[in-house]
Amino acid sequence: MAKRRMTNLIDVSLMTCVIQKGMADTINKALLELGVQGATVHMGVGTGVRERMGLLGVAVDVEREIISFMVPSDQVDRIFERVFIVGRLDTPGMGYVYVTPLLQAATYIPPNLTERA
Amino acid sequence: MAKNVRFGEYLQVVSVDTASITYSNVLPQPIFDAQGREVPQKVTKLIMSGSDIVNLLQPYLSTRFMEQVTAVVPLAVFLAVFQWLVLQKPVAEAALIGTGLLAVMIGLMIFMEGLKLGLMPFGDIIGSNLPRKLPLPGVLAIAGLLGIGVTYAEPAIGTLQVAGSIVDPQKAPYLYTMLNDRVTWTVLVVGIGVGVAAILGTVRFLYDWSLKPLIYLSLAPVILLTAYCALDPLLATVVGLAWDCGAVTTGPVTVPLVLALGIGVANSGGKGNSALSGFGIVTLASVFPILAVLALAVFWRFTVPVDVISAEFAAKSAAAAATTAKAWYEVPPGSDVKMGVQAIVPLVLFLMVVLFGILREKLPNAFIIVWGLFLCVLGMCTFNVGLTAGLAALGSQTGSLIPGAFVGIEAMPNAPLYPYAVGTFLAAAFAWALGYAATMAEPALNALGLTVQNLTNGAFKKSMLMYAVAIGVATGIMLGVCKLIFNFNLLYILVPGYILAFILTAMSTEEFVNVGWDSAGVTTGPVTVPLVLAMGLGFGKAVGALEGFGILAAASIAPICAVLMLGIYVQWKTKKELAGNLA
Structure with missing residues (x-):
């Protein structure tokens, strides 16, 4: 039986954006x-709007x-800004x-990409 | 001197002014009292600059305004262009009508937001808490009363009064009196009809009744009463009004508020899990008012003789001639404001009595809710002003000019513009296109389509339902207009239509019965109803018909048949595909 392969990705960061x-x-x-x-999307409910913004809330x-x-990780600034x-x-x-x-x-990485790296 | 700069650094400098600060500098410092214990922080209000407020409000307002624009503008443009190109008459008083339409859009926008912020929280709290605090009969009583209250708050109900001013008391005495001197009673019985529907709908949720027998049982007396009235020459004019009332009641206030209560009750009884929860109430709420209005008409027929109505009319016109100066609340826009306040305030008072008196609950975010209620009243008043000056004016203007395409009418010296056959075809085509466009623009239909698509696991596509309903409504409105052109009895549309619907209902499954019968009520929103009603009345007046009601009634039955037929087709196709896969 052939060995299963796993490739670890390093130099990676998680960016999370909480938005309306x-x-x-x-x-x-x-x-x-x-x-x-x-990207993964969850739903949630925030607080603070009613308390701090009054009627404009x-x-x-x-x-x-x-x-x-x-x-x-080396592209964090570019994406963060965007x-x-x-x-x-x-x-x-x-x-x-x-x-x-x-x-x-x-995760699954297409073989042509792992070879390139 | 040449210097290497990273492109990312360059971009960062030109596009965003970036700075870093420590988070601790942003948050308030902890405060300690003399004993060294930490003092709770006070929540400070956010201070926003002018540009912040603009940034905040701009998307908020524009999305809500655009929603109304997409519902109103295409219809208005269609009417105006048709009138200009085909009838060769530009829109008279275009500036006034344009302002009126703007008021309709702004009014609806404000009203919808007020509904969301002000009235819906009431509905949710009452719906989820009432069944736990009161026994079932009490809950049902409140559901019934709520049905009456929401009817008054429905934006389209004001159209009835507007329509009433056009009716001739000599030719149609009972129709006249039900829309003028006795309009309070008419609206009240419509409300009672919705109330009974709310009670039945809630009971249906609780015991998981099938909608089919309810439809048969409730529509049979309606059809019988309709036939009785249609055969009585004095009452025949009321039939159209009664059936149109059914379409008026199922609007943006009634449906969600009554649903919130019904679903709350069903959940408390442990029966709220069916995917069909929420369907059926719309159907019942459009059937019972018909019954109520017809019964009221028969009642007036036997208690108030025609002479009394004529005498009342004479006295009223004499009084109108005698008093020159009217109070500010009797002339528009004052009267519109009065109507707006009258529509919302009783409902709010009732909800408050239930909430504070019976439930003893407190309102979360009372400030926002009060603001929402204020928006409701403001929006309703603005909408009413626009309703008279914009929607109703445009509808009746176009409606009164269309007959000029095929017969001679007073307002048009060069009428008829076209040969009779071409003219009637143009009028019918216009009605069809108007119905199609109005339905496709209705946001509630989109929501219904999504629900149905999920319910049938994609077998019944959203677009399919939307086309079916839109084609149904369009055909219905066309039939209604044909009724006015050829002046035949509304019964000839209603009876075959409902017989077909009965047969289709018996053949369909429970899901499609629910969806099909509800689709009719969903499509008649606060923009379509006044426009179509006013168009029908203007049209009827121009061709010399006694009344121009009945178009909405025809527009209700056709989509029911269309959706049921499509449902049966989809089922048949699914079954055939399954059989094909197995073979």
Whole structure:
């Protein structure tokens, strides 16, 4: 029996963007243009809008989409910036994005790509 | 001197002004009292600059406004272009009508947001808590009362009053009185009809009844009463109104509020898991008002003689002539504002009594809810102003000019514009296209389509349902207009239509029966109803028909048949494919 192969990906970071419901598609489209694939979207509910924004808070949907995806560590700045701009995160109540370092990751990698590396 | 710069660094400098600060500098520092214990932090309000507020509100407002624009503008443009090109008459008072339409869009936008922020939380809290605090009869009583309350708050209900001002008391005395002097009673019985439907719908959720027998049992008396009224020359004019009332009631306030309560009850009884929860109430809510209005008409027929109505009309016109100055709330836009307040405030008071008096619950985010209720009233008033000046005016204008395509009418000196056959064909084609466009623009239909697609695991595609309903409504409106052109009895559309629907219902499965019968109510929203109603009335007046009601009634039955037929076809196809796979 042939040995199963596993390739560890290193120098990888996890980027997570918490954003108003309905915006995950916009982010995902921008990510695909940057070459980042396989983003995962969760749904969630945020707080703070009602408490801190008063009446203007009605303009903010407390339901959130949490979109997370892995990026190469050396490209974090480029992608981080793009997500910030596309998601309009400089608007109050819109959401936020953060990066966490990952030690390693593994998934299916097309053979032609492993050979190239 | 040449210097190497990384492209990423270059981009970063030109596109974003980046800076880093420590998070601890952003958060408030912990505060300690004299004993060294930490003092709870006060939540400070966020201070936003002008551009922040613009950034925040711009997408919020534009998406909500665009929703209404897509529902109103294509229809209005279609009417105006048709009138201009085919009838060769530009829209009169275009500026006033345009302003009115703008008011309709803004009013609906504000109203819908108010509904979401103000009324829906009430519905949700009451729906989930009431069944636990009250025994079933109490819950049902409140469901019934809620049915009455929501009828008053339905935006399209104001159309009835607008329509009433066109009716001639000499030719159709009972129709006139039911829309003018006794309109309060008419709206009340419509409300009672919705209330009974809410009770039955809730019981149906709880005991998981099939919709089929309910349809047979509730429609049989309706058809009998319709036949009785249609044969009485004095009552014949009321039939169209009664059937149209069914379409008016199932709008954006009634459906979600009554559903919230019904689903809450069903969940508390442990029966809320069926995929079909929520269907059927719309059907019942459009059938019972028909019955109620017909019964009321028969009641007036036997209690109020025609002379009394004529005398009332004479007295009213005399009084109108005598008093020159009317109070501000009797002339538009004051009267529209009064109507708006009257529509929302009783419903809110009722909901508050239930919430504070019976449930003893507190409202979360009371401030936002109060703001939502304020928006509801404001939106309703704005919508009412626009309804009279915009939607109804445009609809009745186009409607009154269409007959000019095939017969001579007063408003058009060069009428008829076309030979009779071509003219009637144009009028029918116009009605068809109007129905198709109005239905495709209805946002509720999109939602229904998605539900059905999920329900049937994709066998019944969303687009298929939308086309079926739109073609059904279009054909129905065309039939309704034909009724006005050739002046035949509405019974000739309703009776064969409902017999066909009965047969199809017996052949269909429970899912498609629910979806099919509900699709009719869903398609008649607050934009379509006034426009089609006003068009029919203007049209009827121009061709000299007694009344122009009945178009919406025809527009309700046709999509039911269309969806049921499509459902049977889809089932047959699925079965055939399955058999093919096995063989």
